[in-house]
Every structure is written in structure tokens, then in C-alpha cells.
Amino acid sequence: MSSQRATAFVPGHVTAFFSAHPADEPAVAGSRGAGVTLTDGVTVRVSAPAGETDAATGGDGGAASDGPGSRTIDGEPGSIGAVDDVLAELGARGADVAVETDLPIGAGFGISGAAALGAALAANDAFDRGRSENDLVRIAHAAEVGRGTGLGDVVAQARGGVPVRLEPGAPGVGELDGVPATARVEYVTFGELSTEAVLGGDTDALTAAGEDALDRLRADPRLPTLMDAARRFAREADLLVPEAAEAIAAVDADGGSPESSGSPDDLGAAMAMLGRTVFALGTGLSDAGYDPNVCRIDAAGARLVDERGRE
Numbered sequence: 001m002s003s004q005r006a007t008a009f010v011p012g013h014v015t016a017f018f019s020a021h022p023a024d025e026p027a028v029a030g031s032r033g034a035g036v037t038l039t040d041g042v043t044v045r046v047s048a049p050a051g052e053t054d055a056a057t058g059g060d061g062g063a064a065s066d067g068p069g070s071r072t073i074d075g076e077p078g079s080i081g082a083v084d085d086v087l088a089e090l091g092a093r094g095a096d097v098a099v100e101t102d103l104p105i106g107a108g109f110g111i112s113g114a115a116a117l118g119a120a121l122a123a124n125d126a127f128d129r130g131r132s133e134n135d136l137v138r139i140a141h142a143a144e145v146g147r148g149t150g151l152g153d154v155v156a157q158a159r160g161g162v163p164v165r166l167e168p169g170a171p172g173v174g175e176l177d178g179v180p181a182t183a184r185v186e187y188v189t190f191g192e193l194s195t196e197a198v199l200g201g202d203t204d205a206l207t208a209a210g211e212d213a214l215d216r217l218r219a220d221p222r223l224p225t226l227m228d229a230a231r232r233f234a235r236e237a238d239l240l241v242p243e244a245a246e247a248i249a250a251v252d253a254d255g256g257s258p259e260s261s262g263s264p265d266d267l268g269a270a271m272a273m274l275g276r277t278v279f280a281l282g283t284g285l286s287d288a289g290y291d292p293n294v295c296r297i298d299a300a301g302a303r304l305v306d307e308r309g310r311e
């Protein structure tokens with residue numbers, strides 16, 4: 001008998017730079033690039049609808065029923081398209097899904113990808129679907145790409161750490177590496193930026209800039225190079241919004257970059273793709289007088305969380 005409920009945690013993912021690689025087949029579509037995964041992320045709880053039991057529903061807890069179950073985001077009614085597509089793929093449309101996050105939605109933290117991957121891990125566990133991790137990542141990646149809300153967040157969030165996407169696509173197609181490092185992360189958000197709108201427009205300039213940035217990081221896979229490449233990418237791809245430019249300049253002026261402060265722990269700030277968000281590795285934003293949220297680079301990647309004390 002399946003447990004009928006499960007919870008997953010998926011780290012937020014801030015893309016530092018990327019190139020877009022669309023394709024007809026969702027597992028082949030994706031992005032190259034790099035970013036950081038965060039200890040701040042998304043918790044997804046999946047459960048059989050209230051009142052439905054295994055015995056009453058023949059084993060799927062009502063999860064496969066025609067009508068969608070309840071969908072909440074931080075306790076309020078709300079849905080994310082990629083989550084619905086993941087549940088449909090796993091025969092679990094009728095499940096209740098609660099998404100919780102302290103991160104802002106639509107501001108460059110990959111919330112839609114995290115919610116989709118968390119829903120895949122939790123629904124598979126709750127209803128004993130018997131899929132492998134690669135299968136679940138592939139399903140979440142396809143849902144995210146299909147909705148146009150992201151290209152590389154899901155594979156990065158499945159990995160954790162500082163993922164480098166060498167080749168685009170889902171497991172079995174894409175290829176990942178990583179920068180072996182940990183750091184304190186600070187971030188401030190000034191608002192949303194529509195991922196659908198940027199990915200739906202002309203991506204030639206950003207893709208050229210993203211490929212250059214990846215070459216630089218591959219030649220020197222260290223955090224200072226990641227941040228430097230991110231700052232240059234935002235300018236070259238013409239994605240730098242004024243609020244972000246101002247905060248990055250303030251961090252620089254205050255000595256919050258290795259070139260100006262000389263501290264190896266302060267790696268300056270860059271803009272999160274794709275949001276009106278600035279993130280810093282070290283203490284650059286707080287040193288410059290901002291009141292940032294603070295977390296760390298996540299070491300583990302997406303995982304099931306046992307809320308019944310069996311972790």
C-alpha cells in the first residue's frame with residue numbers, strides 16, 4: 001500500500017548566465033550555463049484528497065481522478081502550470097498539492113522548476129509510482145520546458161551545489177559538472193521579470209554571451225570567475241535592469257568584490273536570471289547597506305523529506 005502522502009524539498013536555483021537551446025523534444029531542449037542552488041527553496045506536500053482512502057479508491061487514493069485536487073501556494077489557492085503537467089504524467093491529477101516557499105515567485109529563483117520537481121518526487125513516493133530519479137527529473141524538466149517557464153533549473157536543482165550545465169537537456173541527454181565550492185549567499189529582490197517573455201523573444205545575443213561565459217568558467221571553474229562571468233553576461237545580453245545595476249555598483253563601490261576588497265570571501269554581486277534580483281556571495285549586499293535575505297549554497301539537491309521522523 002502506498003503512503004498516500006509525501007513531502008519533498010527542492011533548493012532554489014539562481015542562474016548566473018545561460019544560453020538557450022530550444023528543441024521540439026522536451027528532453028532535448030534546455031540551456032547551458034551555471035548558477036548556484038540555495039538552502040532556501042521550495043517544499044512540496046502531495047497527498048490523496050481528503051476523505052479518499054486506499055480501500056475506497058482502489059489504491060491510488062483518488063490521485064488519478066478526473067478533476068484536479070486542491071492547489072495552494074503558501075496557503076493560498078494558486079497553481080503552477082508545470083506542477084499540473086507533472087501530476088498528469090504520473091496519473092496523480094487528483095492529488096492535493098501544497099507548495100511553500102520563502103522565496104519570491106517569478107524573480108529568478110526557479111520556483112516553477114522546483115515546484116515541478118518537488119511534485120514529481122513527492123507524488124511518486126505518495127502513490128508508489130516506482131519511477132527512478134532520472135525519470136522524475138526528466139518528467140519535471142519536460143513540464144517546465146513545455147510551459148516556457150525555464151530551461152535548466154530542474155536539472156540544476158536535482159544536482160545541488162554550484163551546477164554547471166555543459167550540455168542542455170534532461171538526464172541521459174544533457175551533461176552536468178559543478179564548481180566544488182560553498183559560500184554564504186545574500187539576495188535582494190526588486191520584482192519579477194517574465195521568463196516566458198524573454199525566452200519567447202530573440203535569444204541570439206544572450207546565447208552568444210552565455211556561450212562566452214561558459215567558456216570562461218570551464219577554463220577556470222572557481223566562484224570568482226562565475227561571478228565575474230555573470231556580471232559581464234548581464235551587460236552583454238542586455239538583460240541588466242537598472243535596480244540591479246545600481247545594487248551591483250553599490251556592492252562594488254563598498255569593496256564587495258575580490259578586486260576591490262582583497263577578501264577571498266567577498267565575491268561581489270550579480271543579477272539573477274531571470275528576475276529583478278541581485279545575489280552576492282559573501283557579505284557584499286549587507287556591507288553596502290542593503291537588508292538582504294541570507295542563506296548558503298545547498299549541498300544536496302532535491303530530496304524527499306520524511307516528516308514522520310524516519311529521515
Ligand SMILES: Nc1ncnc2c1ncn2[C@@H]1O[C@H](COP(=O)(O)OP(=O)(O)O)[C@@H](O)[C@H]1O
Nearest residue numbers: 079080081105106107108109110111112149195
Ligand atoms: N503569485 C505568483 N506570482 C508569479 N507567478 C506565479 C504566481 N503564482 C503562480 N505563478 C506561476 O509560477 C510560474 C513562475 O515561473 P517563472 O516566471 O519561471 O518564475 P521563477 O523564476 O520563479 O521560476 C509561472 O508559471 C506563473 O504562472
Ligand SMILES: CC(C)(COP(=O)(O)O)[C@@H](O)C(=O)O
Nearest residue numbers: 015031108110150151152274
Ligand atoms: C534562466 C532560465 C531560463 C529561467 O530561470 P527562472 O526565471 O528562474 O525560471 C533558467 O531556467 C536557465 O535555463 O538557466
